[in-house]
Amino acid sequence: QYARLADPLQVRDIAPLHQIDAQLPCRCDLIPVVLPNGKSIRIALHETEPARGGPADAGGRALVMIHGVASDSRSWTYLRAALHDQHIIAIDLPGCGDSDKPEVSEVGPEGYSPTMLARCVLGALQERLNRPDAPDKVTLIGHSLGGAVILRMYGHEALRTQYAGLLARVDSLIMFAPA
DSSP states (O other): OGGGSOOGGGSTTTHHHHHHHHHSOEEEEEEEEEOTTSOEEEEEEEEEOOTTSSOOOTTSEEEEEEOOTTOOGGGGHHHHHHTTTSEEEEEEOTTSTTSOOOOGGGSOTTTTOHHHHHHHHHHHHHHHHTSTTOOSEEEEEEETHHHHHHHHHHHOHHHHHHTHHHHHTEEEEEEESOO
16 A cells, blocks of 8 residues: 555655655564464564664663554654654554565454454563663554554453553653544
8 A cells, every 4th residue: 555655755844854764774673472362473563772872771662663554664753753762662553564474364262353363462562671771661553453452452351461560661652533
């Protein structure tokens, strides 16, 4: 779908942001998470370090961005560029972007529900935040379905209990039109 959009370099108001984003140092890690049915899938975390140079210092903050329906982490391109001085982790939900795209029958009874998506995001984030260079604090940002996933992280008792340590590191929630 993105290929059908106008060339961003030809759109005066967003061309500068597109150019900034293209120059940001970004890496993609595929983090395996295990579903309740025992199947493992990989979740893509696109991590952008602050543009001021070098890896972010441990102990900082990361902005974790979760996209909405019919999208992927690229939907955050212009916000990521505008926040280029921040440590950003943009997640591809299962079935989107660079994350694995298992058939519904392969993911178990939760299917592609907000609960399953929340479980996958929390599992991948926990793995990332267990590394020595992990930030101390996290701000969760979600649009549409991404907002619903964040709400499920806190509203589903089993997830809230299983990932209590991770959720304790979250100091802010920002949701745009949560589904």
